[in-house]
Amino acid sequence: MATASHLRDEGRGRTVTYSRKVFVPITTLCRDTCTYCTFVKPPGNGGEYLTPEDVLAIVTAGDELHCTEALLTLGDRPEDKWPQARAFLDKQGASSTIEYVAMMSELIRAETGLYPHANPGVMSKSDIARLRPTNVSMGMMLENISDRLTEPGMPHHNCPDKVPAVRVETIREAGRQAVPFTTGILVGIGETPREVVDSLFALRDLATEFGHIQEFIIQNFRAKADTRMRFSPEPTIPYFIRVVALARWILGAEANLQVPPNLTEDFSVYLAAGINDWGGVSPLTIDWVNPEAPWPALERLEAVTADGGFTLRPRLPVYPEYLTNRWVDGQLLADAVSSATTDGYAAIPCTEIQGTDAHVQGVR
Ligand code: SF4
Numbered sequence: 431m432a433t434a435s436h437l438r439d440e441g442r443g444r445t446v447t448y449s450r451k452v453f454v455p456i457t458t459l460c461r462d463t464c465t466y467c468t469f470v471k472p473p474g475n476g477g478e479y480l481t482p483e484d485v486l487a488i489v490t491a492g493d494e495l496h497c498t499e500a501l502l503t504l505g506d507r508p509e510d511k512w513p514q515a516r517a518f519l520d521k522q523g524a525s526s527t528i529e530y531v532a533m534m535s536e537l538i539r540a541e542t543g544l545y546p547h548a549n550p551g552v553m554s555k556s557d558i559a560r561l562r563p564t565n566v567s568m569g570m571m572l573e574n575i576s577d578r579l580t581e582p583g584m585p586h587h588n589c590p591d592k593v594p595a596v597r598v599e600t601i602r603e604a605g606r607q608a609v610p611f612t613t614g615i616l617v618g619i620g621e622t623p624r625e626v627v628d629s630l631f632a633l634r635d636l637a638t639e640f641g642h643i644q645e646f647i648i649q650n651f652r653a654k655a656d657t658r659m660r661f662s663p664e665p666t667i668p669y670f671i672r673v674v675a676l677a678r679w680i681l682g683a684e685a686n687l688q689v690p691p692n693l694t695e696d697f698s699v700y701l702a703a704g705i706n707d708w709g710g711v712s713p714l715t716i717d718w719v720n721p722e723a724p725w726p727a728l729e730r731l732e733a734v735t736a737d738g739g740f741t742l743r744p745r746l747p748v749y750p751e752y753l754t755n756r757w758v759d760g761q762l763l764a765d766a767v768s769s770a771t772t773d774g775y776a777a778i779p780c781t782e783i784q785g786t787d788a789h790v791q792g793v794r
Contacts, residue, residue, distance in 0.1 A: 431671065431675045431703050431704070433675070433678075433679065434674070434675035434676075434678035434679060434703055434704030435701075435702055435703070435704050437678050437679065437682070437683040437704060438678060438683065438687070438704040438706055440683045441682065441683025441684040441685070442683070442684070442706040444739060444740050444741060445706070445740065445741050445743055446701065446705070446706050446707065446708065446735050446738075446741070446742055447686075447706065447707045447708070447742070447743050447744070447745040447749075447775070448707065448708040448710070448711045448728075448731060448742065448744060449499045449547075449709065449710045449711070449744070449745055449746065449747050449776075450496060450497045450498055450499065450710075450711065450712070450713065450744050450776065450778065451492070451497055451499035451500070451501045451547075451710035451711065451712050451715075451747070452488050452489060452491070452492030452497050452499070452500055452501070452712055452714050452715045453501050453503065453710075453712055453715040453717060454489065454500050454501060454502050454534075454715075455469070455480065455503055455504065455718045456479065456480055456502050456503065456504040456527075456531055456534060456550075457477075457479040457480070457504045457508055457527060458470055458471050458476055458477050458478060458504075458505065458718075459471070459472075459473065459477040459478065459479070459508035459511075459512050459514070460504075460505020460506050460507075460508055460511075460551075461505070461506055461507050461508055461511035461512075461590070461591070462505070462506050462588075462589035462590065462591050462592060463588060463589060464586060464589055464592060465585040465587075465657060465658040465659045466585055466616075466619055466651060466653070466654065466657055466658075466659040466662075467654075467657060467719075468654035468656055468719075468721065469503070469505070469718055469719050470505050472512075473514040473515075477508075477514075479515070479518045479519075479530070480534075482522070482533075482534065482537055485534050485537065485538070486537065486541060488500075488715065489538050489541070489542045489544050490541070490542060491714055492542070492544060492712075492714055492715070493542040493543055493544055495714055496779060497544060497712070497713070497714065498543070498544060498545055498746050498747065498769060498776045498778060499544065499545060499547050499746070499747040500535075500538050500542075500545065500546045500547065501547050501549065501710050501747075502531055502534065502535065502546055502547065502549060502550070503549045503718060503719065504527065504549070504550050505551065506550070506552055506591040507526075507527060507551070509526060515527065528550055528553065528557045528560060528561070529560065531548050531550050531561065532560045532561055532564065534546075535548065535561060535564035535565055536564050538564075539762070543769065545566045545748070545765075545766060545769070546564055546565045546566070546747075547565060547567050547568065547612070547710075548561050548565045548569075549568070549569045549570060550568075550570075551570060551591050552570070552591040552596055552600050553570070553600050553603070553604075554603070555603050555606075555607075558600075558603055558604055558607050558609060559607060562607060562609055562759070563759060563760075563762060564762065565609075566610065566746065566748040566758055566762060566766055567609065567610040567611065567612060567747050567748045567749075567752070568609050568610075568611055568612070569611060569612035569613060570600055570601070570611075570612075570613060571613055571615070571616060571647065571649070572597050572598070572601065572613050572614065572615055572629060572632070573586070573592060573594075573597070573616045574594070574615055574619070574621045574629045575594050575598075575625065575628050575629040576594065576621055576622075576625040576628065576629070577594055578625070579592070579619065579620060579621060579625075580592060580593055580594075585619045585620055585659065598632065598636070601613055601643075602636065602640070604642060605636065605639065605640025605641075605642040605643075606640070608640075608756060608757055609642060609757070610644040610748050610749065610752040610757050610758070611642050611643050611644060612645040612647065613633060613643060613645075613646065613647070614645075614646050614647030614648055614649060614688070615629045615633070615647075615649070615677075616649050616651055617649065617650050617651060617665050617670060617673050618651030618662075618663075618664055618665035618670075619651050619659070620662075626673055626676075627680070630676065630677055630680040630681065631680060633646060633681065634680055634681055637681070637685070642757070644686060644748065644749045644751075644752050645686040645687075645688055645707060645709075645749065646677060646681055646685055646686065646687050646688065647689075647690070647709060648670075648674050648687065648688070648689050648705075649689070649690055649693065650664065650665050650670045650689075650693050650694065651664055651665060652664055652693055652720060652722075652723065654720075654722070655722075667696075667699065670694075671699055671700070671703045672703075674687070674689055674700055674703040674704065674705060675703040677704075678703070678704030678705075686706060686749055687704060687705045687707065688705060688707040688708065688709045689703075689705050689708070689709075690708070690709050690717075690720075691708045691709075691711065691726050691731060691734075692711075692717055692720060692723040692724060692725050692726060693720060697726070697734065698734045698737065698738055701734075701735070701738035701740060702738070707745075708731060708735075710747075711725045711726070711728065712725055713725075713727075713728055728780075732780060742780060743775045743776075743780065744775060744776040744778055744780055745774075745775050745776055746766060746769060746770060746774075746775070746776045748766060749774075750770070750773060750774025751774070753766060753767060753770060753774050
């Protein structure tokens with residue numbers, strides 16, 4: 431941990447960031463069936479798309495609270511599995527779910543000051559090209575590099591979008607198209623420590639090849655009551671801390687390293703393990719992927735960060751070092767720069783404005 435902290439200080443200084451976001455669950459339908467996932471639901475039982483009106487209600491409320499990120503999260507290619515998905519897309523005039531994400535991204539840019547950050551799962555070359563003009567960055571977790579996790583009885587069995595080679599190809603394609611990209615690993619889903627290490631080295635290689643991985647998420651598995659992995663043991667905090675410190679060793683001093691602060695009661699420990707980012711935190715919407723885990727209030731986040739000896743700063747969904755025309759194009763870059771401080775962070779108050787229960791209920 432001491433070595434990891436030293437590396438972080440050397441590469442990133444004593445600033446710790448977060449992205450003030452709203453979570454926009456574009457669709458809770460998916461063609462995959464990961465056994466730890468509570469986000470996805472079948473049609474008629476919570477599986478649906480947000481309409482453009484729903485999306486606009488969420489992002490407009492977020493705009494009023496100085497949010498700068500619209501996190502567009504969704505299941506993978508639901509139209510390949512569910513006729514209800516195809517019917518919705520037809521009604522919206524969208525040829526695919528990705529096309530609908532692009533349409534919603536355009537709507538968000540036209541109507542609000544928020545910046546879309548799409549997490550639509552596996553993307554093709556044309557998918558990435560379609561989203562790039564409106565998304566300042568994109569993301570997709572690697573989860574883990576091991577094919578073993580796709581075998582029968584393992585969490586990614588029968589999940590075509592969780593085949594490691596397919597995910598690596600999406601990350602590579604984002605690199606070829608110079609998309610600032612967020613990725614990471616999910617720890618505790620049945621992988622071995624060696625497979626954790628292999629995954630971190632795989633990510634390091636991808637980052638070295640293209641330079642586009644703006645942020646690495648190290649996320650601890652939390653068991654959800656309504657999933658097949660509800661009785662699976664979660665990684666212990668001491669083990670997970672070691673993984674985080676190891677990630678800093680492997681990914682290097684300059685890497686932006688994130689642990690979500692809502693999945694550990696005393697999340698301050700990760701500051702001592704070398705992180706420099708808390709990821710997207712919302713003053714308004716729930717974490718739809720971990721709905722049982724509320725975000726810490728921004729005041730608490732700031733206090734915990736300060737107690738560790740760091741300064742908390744809000745950032746855009748694109749990191750300061752990626753705010754250049756190599757990574758973001760044309761008008762989108764001009765807009766993002768106008769939303770940033772001279773050193774590239776989000777030009778918003780750090781923590782003052784919180785949502786209210788009324789707000790949260792108003793946006794589902
Ligand atoms: S691909 Fe993502 S959204 Fe779909 S089941 Fe797996 S974790 Fe859930």
